[in-house]
Amino acid sequence: MRLCNPKTKSETGFDHVVHSLNPRSPYGKKRVKEIRPFAPGEETLLEQELSRQESAMALLKTEGRRMELLSEILMQMKDTSFTVERTKNNVLTMVELFEMKTLLLQMLGIRDLLSPLKDSIPEEFFPKDVEEVVDVLDPDRERMNTFYLYDSFSCRLAELRGEKRRIELEVRREQKDRKREVEQRYGITMTPKFEYLVSKADKEKMEAAQAMPELTLQEEDYMTATFRLRGTPVVHALCKSMDSLNEALEDEELLVREALSQQLGAHRDVILENSRRIGELDFNLAKAMHAEQNRCVRPRIVQEHILEVKEGRQLVVEEILNKKGKDYCPVTLSLKDGVACITGANMGGKTVTLKMIGQCAMLAQHGFFVPCQEATIGLSSYIHILIGDSQNVQRGLSSFGSEMEELKDILEHSKDRTLLLIDEIANGTNPIEGLALTKSIVHYLSKRLYITLITTHYDNVATEDNSRNLQVRGLAGANFENLAREIRYANRRERIEIIGKYMDYRLYEVEGEKEIPKDALNIAKMLGIGNEIIEQAKQYMEDRNDEK
């Protein structure tokens, strides 16, 4: 199911949450990439998903120490799916076999760690038993995380290696005996590497050395000659059998690796299933941790298409505010099929509220907890946020043009149970046509089974039966005297922040036709626009009212 476009994912802040997840293992990371939305009708599956996260949260709360140990194992894990895949028809290399053993031991470790909790955690979190598979690579059951083609893998291997060692020793012994013999016979000293060095200036010694049948001239420079002990026929014979032995050893090692790969291949399914389970566990722990840090709650999923958020927060904006040492002002909002318009002062957080609702809906729909105090959510089949974005303008389209293009798309894609979030539509054209168009869009949408939330500056847009007006409290309740005093001594950046401080972002419902308070001139004035302009603007407004 395609729930939304990428822009909706990023603009609502859903992507931000996904990117903030910090799974420890490659399997958890892989699971993050498989996040998908739940469609209307899949409520049961979604509840299961949410329950898994709930158990992960419980684990974090009550099993802290155990989870730390788990996290250590998870962090050491490597993605070996390719190796597992290769067991199908290939012979694994030594390093791959080692990696498989490491992986299997890690699976055993996780299973051991979780086994006391076996009955209280979801089955999807608990790796299956792989003792039998580990035995393939660790027949002696030492359970050490090291690997070698141990003698116990094959009798023949042990036999060949024993033979090789025996021959090596024999060669060495033979050479040593010979060396001692030669040294005694001629009264010379040889190096431990069976070499005899002679200064070439010493003619007598040179001649003597050349005459020794047991030695052969190996190399010489203009001062020194190096003689080497000749191998005896016994040594030659031993070396020869060593060559064929080495060959046989290599063949046998390949056979052993082949057998091991095949045996592992037979257990591929359980290995892959365990990787999946570990990914699921890791992913849910990461989600749980995120929910914990951001005070998210489990949404109540209902059949009805509604969207109720109590004290909701938009996490991207909250993060920015927190960094500046400020608090986010949570907003409560309750929506059902029909159109709701948010009006209110500039800088009143209308757009942020729109994104907040989008984020809550998107998170719930993807099986996440939601940043608010309480949320009741009915699944949507299509979600779209229409919001000004600079990209289209860069593409050469006017803001109005790109907006209309996108609107057309939305209207074509929308079906029952759609959630539309529209930010200040038609504000890029003349106010008369803009207002008309907005009203007409509201009229159209209010007839449909969509939840639509629109922010606008136009008065009295929501006049239809199935529509309502929500208003930002804004500066209505603010103490203007204090505000004016603070503003007077502030610099430019501070002014905006001071206005923000006095702004009340919460919404209230407006009954009947009522004019929205005009705060734009006030705010412009506070931000330092000269009196001449402000007064003239007020004059124009009065003239217009008189005309009416």
Next chain:
Amino acid sequence: MGFLDHLAQRHQRISIVGMEKNAGKTTVLNYLIEEAMDEGISLGVTSTGRDGESTDLVTGTEKPKVYLYAGTIVSVPVQLYDLADAGLEILRMTRYSTALGQLLLCRVAESGYVQIAGPVNTKDHKAMCSEMKELGAGLILIDGAIDRRSIAAPGTSDAIILATGAVISRSLKRVIEETLHVVHLYQLPRLSDGFVRDRIEEGTTEEKILLVKGQRIIALELQTGLASGKFLDEAIDDTTEAIFLPGALTPSVINDIHPAKFKQVNFILKDPTRIFVGATPWQQLRKRGFSVEVLENIEIAALAVNPFSPAGYSFDHKELLTAMRDAAGDIPVFDVKYDGR
């Protein structure tokens, strides 16, 4: 007690460093491995990186291949594992990587030839060596992949074995002279703990030249001492007691400083490998009162002499060994070819 036993008691990690390329480093390593085998010491063998030897990798010649005995702990990159002639039990996949893949720590199960490689970065190297220790290596031998002395910089190892010999010069006298010069430099006094040292160590990351005037430390804006001797001369006044150079000490830096100031000012360097002054000019500087201290000096565990030069000439091994022993004082000297101990 054997020679290696003696070394193992005093040091944990020993780098083998050549005075020049072809000083016979690998020969020294092989010799020490044989000795360890005879003395029953459990060895760890690794190297500092492998960069600079890429041509060898391509042609497949002259790789630092060493014969290792069963029980030795060795670091091998993944891509060289299968090329090993020895049987290697994989003990650990480390997090250190090289151009040839991640490093494996292995225990030799069946003796044979192995191509070794190690981490390039000093910090990683140190961490890996302690892992080898954990796995049971009593003494770790480090083969510097590049036959250059700069690799001897402290941090990688506790002490070094300096490989020297006929390769340096055709004149025995010069071989001894040059070797002693390096020995002398490596053993320059270490700057004592205290105010000056603390301040330098705080600031080393900034790589600035520092002037020490009593309790005051002044940082100069110059980044390096290279070609900045005149500015240094200017900066050193009557109250300057010491100067810290984060970069190299070269003749060009020193030549621009008024010799009368040598007696008054103490030069401080990071480590002896930063000095690029030959034996003779160094002696002359010393006579004028030039004094240097280093943050870290280098302990020389032994000198390995090789009477053969790849250029074709050689010295009489006994003559070289005796001459070097007379000159080296307390430092043990051994001949890798002749085993003349």
